[in-house]
Amino acid sequence: MKTREDKIFNIVGHAVMILLTAMAIIPFILMVISSLxxxxxxxxxxxxxxxxxxxxxxxxxxxxxxxxxxxxxYGISFLITGLGTVCNLLLTIGLAYGMSxxxxxxxxxxxFFVVFTMLFNGGLVPTYINYTNIFxxxxxxxxxxxxxxxxxxxxxxxMKSYFMTGVPEEILDAAYIDGASEFQTMVKIAVPLSKPIxxxxxxFAGIAYWNDWNNGYIYLVKRTDLYxxxxxxxxxxxxxxxxxxxxxxxxxxxQGLAEIPSVSIRMAMATLGILPIVLIYPxxxxxxxxxxxxxxxxx
Amino acid sequence: xTMAQKKVAAPDGRKKMSWRRFRxxxxxxxxxxxxxxxxxxxxxxxxxxxxxxxxxxNARKGIxxxxxxxxxxxxxxxxxxxxxxxxxxxxxxxxxFIVVNTVLAIVVAIILSEIWGRAKKFYQSAILLPFLIxxxxxxxxxxxxxxxxxxxxxxxxxxxxxxxxxxxxxxPKYWPFILVFVSAWKSxxxxxxxxxxxxxxxxxxxxxxxxxxxATKLKQIRYLTIPMLKPTIIMLTLMSVGRIFYSxxxxxxxxxxxxxxxxxxxxxxxxxxxxxxxxxGNISMSAAAGVYQSVIGFILILSANLFxxxxxxxxxxx
Numbered sequence: 001m002k003t004r005e006d007k008i009f010n011i012v013g014h015a016v017m018i019l020l021t022a023m024a025i026i027p028f029i030l031m032v033i034s035s036l037x038x039x040x041x042x043x044x045x046x047x048x049x050x051x052x053x054x055x056x057x058x059x060x061x062x063x064x065x066x067x068x069x070x071x072x073x074y075g076i077s078f079l080i081t082g083l084g085t086v087c088n089l090l091l092t093i094g095l096a097y098g099m100s101x102x103x104x105x106x107x108x109x110x111x112f113f114v115v116f117t118m119l120f121n122g123g124l125v126p127t128y129i130n131y132t133n134i135f136x137x138x139x140x141x142x143x144x145x146x147x148x149x150x151x152x153x154x155x156x157x158x159m160k161s162y163f164m165t166g167v168p169e170e171i172l173d174a175a176y177i178d179g180a181s182e183f184q185t186m187v188k189i190a191v192p193l194s195k196p197i198x199x200x201x202x203x204f205a206g207i208a209y210w211n212d213w214n215n216g217y218i219y220l221v222k223r224t225d226l227y228x229x230x231x232x233x234x235x236x237x238x239x240x241x242x243x244x245x246x247x248x249x250x251x252x253x254x255q256g257l258a259e260i261p262s263v264s265i266r267m268a269m270a271t272l273g274i275l276p277i278v279l280i281y282p283x284x285x286x287x288x289x290x291x292x293x294x295x296x297x298x299x
Numbered sequence: 300x301t302m303a304q305k306k307v308a309a310p311d312g313r314k315k316m317s318w319r320r321f322r323x324x325x326x327x328x329x330x331x332x333x334x335x336x337x338x339x340x341x342x343x344x345x346x347x348x349x350x351x352x353x354x355x356x357n358a359r360k361g362i363x364x365x366x367x368x369x370x371x372x373x374x375x376x377x378x379x380x381x382x383x384x385x386x387x388x389x390x391x392x393x394x395x396f397i398v399v400n401t402v403l404a405i406v407v408a409i410i411l412s413e414i415w416g417r418a419k420k421f422y423q424s425a426i427l428l429p430f431l432i433x434x435x436x437x438x439x440x441x442x443x444x445x446x447x448x449x450x451x452x453x454x455x456x457x458x459x460x461x462x463x464x465x466x467x468x469x470x471p472k473y474w475p476f477i478l479v480f481v482s483a484w485k486s487x488x489x490x491x492x493x494x495x496x497x498x499x500x501x502x503x504x505x506x507x508x509x510x511x512x513x514a515t516k517l518k519q520i521r522y523l524t525i526p527m528l529k530p531t532i533i534m535l536t537l538m539s540v541g542r543i544f545y546s547x548x549x550x551x552x553x554x555x556x557x558x559x560x561x562x563x564x565x566x567x568x569x570x571x572x573x574x575x576x577x578x579x580g581n582i583s584m585s586a587a588a589g590v591y592q593s594v595i596g597f598i599l600i601l602s603a604n605l606f607x608x609x610x611x612x613x614x615x616x617x
Contacts, residue, residue, distance in 0.1 A: 006413075009516045013414035020407065021425040023484065027440040028428070030451060034443060046454030047443045095334030098327045105321055113335065117342040119604075120597045123589035124572050125582065126348030127341075129362060134344070151337050182326035211433035214548070218577065234435045237442070237556065263449065270439045274432050284431065285424050292489070293496040 028274070035059070035267035042263045058268035070232065070269060077228040078276075080144045081209040088205035089198060091151040092159055097186050099156070100163035117153045128218065141226055143219030149208055155201045158294060162197040163190060200291035203284055210276065229273050236266050349593070352586035372587035381571065385588070389567040392475075392551075393543040396482050397536060403483055404490035405532070409524060411491065412498040413516070427488030434549025441481060441554050471564040474555060478565065481554055482547070497531045498524065534607060541603025544596040545569065568592045 002010075034047045038055035045052065062070045099110055127147065137143040167190050175185045191198065213230035220226050227235070277284070352372055354365040376382050407426070411419060429437070444451045445467040453464035467473060501524075509519050546567035555565040568588060575585025 003510070005516050010414045010416075013410040014416065014418065016410055017407075017414070017418070017422040020487070021422050024426045024429055024488070027443065030443050031440060042449060046449035047446070047451045048455065091334040091337055094330040094332075098331035101324070101327060104324060104327065110331070110335070114338065117338055119600050121342070121593055122345040122349055123593050124569075125351060125576055125586040125589045126345035128576060129348045129351065130340075130345040133362070135340075146341070148341060150341070151334055153338065156334065183330070186330065207431060211431075213433055213435045213553075230433050230435050233439065234553075237435065237438055237553075266439065267443070270436050273436055277431050278428075281424065281428075285427065288427065288489075289492055289496070292492045 031267050032271055035264055035271045037264055039264045055264070058264040061265055062268055062272070070229070070272075072225070073227050073229045073232040074272065076144075076226060077210060077230065080228060081206055084145055084149060084209035085202050085206040087145070088149070088151055088155075088209075089202050092155050092201055092205075093186075093191065093198065095151070096156045096159035097163055097190060099160045100167075102164075114153045114156055124218075131219065138219050139221060139223040139226075140219075144212070144215050144226065144228060147215050147219070149205070149212060149215070152204075155204060158291070159194070159197050159201055162194055162294065166197070167193045196287075196290060197294065199283075200287040200294070203287045204291065207277070207284070229269065233266070233269055233273055236269070349586070349590055351582060352590040354583060356582040356586075368583075372583045373591070376584055376587045376591070381566075382588075382591075384563060385566055385568045385571045388564065389546050389569075390543055392478065392482075392546065392567065393539070395475075395479055397539045397543075399479055399483055400486055400490050401532065401536060401539075403487050404494050405525075405528065407487055407491040408494035408498055409520060411495055423488070423491075425488075426491070429485045430489040434547075434553040437481065437485060437549070438553035438556060441477070442556065445477070468556060468558045469560040471561050474561055474564040478550065478554065482550060485550070493535065494528065494531060497528060501527055530611065534611065537603045537607050541600040542596070544592055544599055548573065 030047055030049060033049055033051065034042060035058055036054055036056060037048070037051035038053040038057065041048075041051050041053045095114070098104060099107065099114070101107070104110070131137045131143070131147055135146075137146060171189055171193075172185055175189050180188070211230060212228070213234050216226070216228055216231035217234060220231065224231075224235070348362060351362050351365070353367060353369060354362070355368045355371070356362065357365045360366075411423060442450070445453075447453060447464065447466045447468065450467070452467075457464055465473070467477075505523055506519055509523055514522070546569045548567075548569040551565055551567045551570050552573065555561045558565075568591070572585050572589045572592070575581045575588065579585075
């Protein structure tokens with residue numbers, strides 16, 4: 001039974017949550033509205049929730065009149081996210097499955113090998129030297145795929161513990177008795193039984209690839225044609241900061257900015273940048289909560 | 300497998316530690332191999348490169364043939380004001396983030412567990428959204444509010460109160476507040492998930508009997524919820540303290556838009572290493588700062604884990 005006090009708490013709680021929800025969403029609303037505001041209005045009035053003049057020109061420009069730079073970057077983002085997620089899952093599943101075997105010879109050594117990477121990290125400089133001098137990843141497509149994102153030790157441990165608790169050993173034993181090979185057992189039994197954790201790890205990997213701007217920023221110096229949407233956005237942002245610095249020195253803001261008709265286009269690209277995340281949001285929400293809860297406090 | 304079966308199976312397995320047993324596992328080793336190779340390439344192969352911190356880097360000679368300088372790079376680094384600023388910023392921001400984000404996450408989790416109605420699900424979805432977008436886009440969103448010429452704050456909010464516009468991107472004093480706010484905004488939806496899951500696992504019977512005894516809602520929270528959450532709070536806080544020497548590179552690099560005027564309050568070890576390597580080309584100095592971070596970070600993570608293991612072995616990393 002709800003007491004009077006419960007009801008008061010309920011009302012106050014809803015009020016607080018409505019406030020937090022508004023704070024979470026309002027910046028996105030401002031972004032979408034700005035992307036649909038005419039560039040001239042943005043320049044004269046600034047970003048606003050109630051613009052004087054609406055315009056879808058920014059999206060037109062992105063999709064039609066821009067020689068395809070944005071669309072290409074968008075395509076690269078999708079490609080790298082798809083490819084990266086699949087490779088990440090293959091590596092993670094293979095390693096986690098092996099580590100879930102209780103009597104695997106050398107198991108302690110493998111566990112140490114994986115856990116140590118979570119404790120000690122060489123950091124940016126040695127990693128950069130390694131990938132540029134030894135593997136020559138600089139200015140190649142692989143630079144977007146390989147460094148740091150291809151597999152995470154944390155996800156391996158997460159999946160390992162799921163294999164150990166979520167896949168009953170009796171079923172695996174039955175498969176061996178029926179003459180299934182290790183590989184068949186993994187693919188036909190362990191993997192289908194572990195769909196929830198695979199969905200979660202795949203989602204973590206997919207979001208990491210989609211949102212990554214670091215690898216492209218560090219390793220793509222000349223080949224800016226390989227930029228993902230995040231890298232392109234990042235580059236446009238740097239142009240804005242250069243412009244604002246000049247503009248405040250010159251003292252005439254509008255003159256400096258008017259030559260670049262792209263304030264609304266930047267916001268349109270940012271909107272496109274989060275669109276895929278919003279579209280698969282129900283899936284993300286479900287698996288996110290599950291994954292974090294499974295990982296316990298290790299997250 | 301039950302415990303009894305395990306006990307029977309174990310000695311049997313140990314006896315047969317032979318080539319035959321090993322051979323049975325070859326397919327499994329093959330499955331593990333790609334992942335192990337990747338960890339080797341991504342995490343172990345760079346380690347010898349750490350020596351560059353102890354060398355006078357010379358691009359023509361390469362890393363391994365450059366001249367040794369011992370601890371010169373470190374002496375140099377710590378002689379500058381930078382070392383103090385980046386250490387202070389990294390640690391202080393993390394401490395404030397830990398306190399603010401933990402309190403906020405617990406408050407939100409308690410509210411979400413106590414209120415009812417369909418909107419609950421919607422709130423949770425909405426506050427998680429900022430966590431899922433890239434820091435580049437977070438930088439854009441902040442810029443839409445703070446841009447000197449076009450920003451919402453300077454164009455709509457401050458004039459409404461009759462105040463002058465502020466040039467946010469050249470005034471370091473505002474940034475501690477901005478960054479703490481952005482960090483909280485970005486992570487509250489994520490941080491509250493684990494607390495909420497813990498809360499929902501509590502036995503409602505405690506609350507019912509407390510209610511019968513006349514405990515008010517706030518008293519229930521104070522004397523039931525918080526004490527029961529304590530282990531989770533301690534664990535998560537220890538984990539964060541272990542990572543206090545690492546900062547969220549995206550937050551500190553993208554949100555202040557790499558503005559030099561703001562370095563005094565926005566530069567952390569991670570952004571310093573990055574700028575040293577890729578913008579200033581000062582590889583030795585950058586590497587020295589990196590080694591400093593790796594070594595102290597390692598000690599801190601290790602100690603945090605030892606504490607966690609003492610409290611609850613299952614929650615420790617190993």
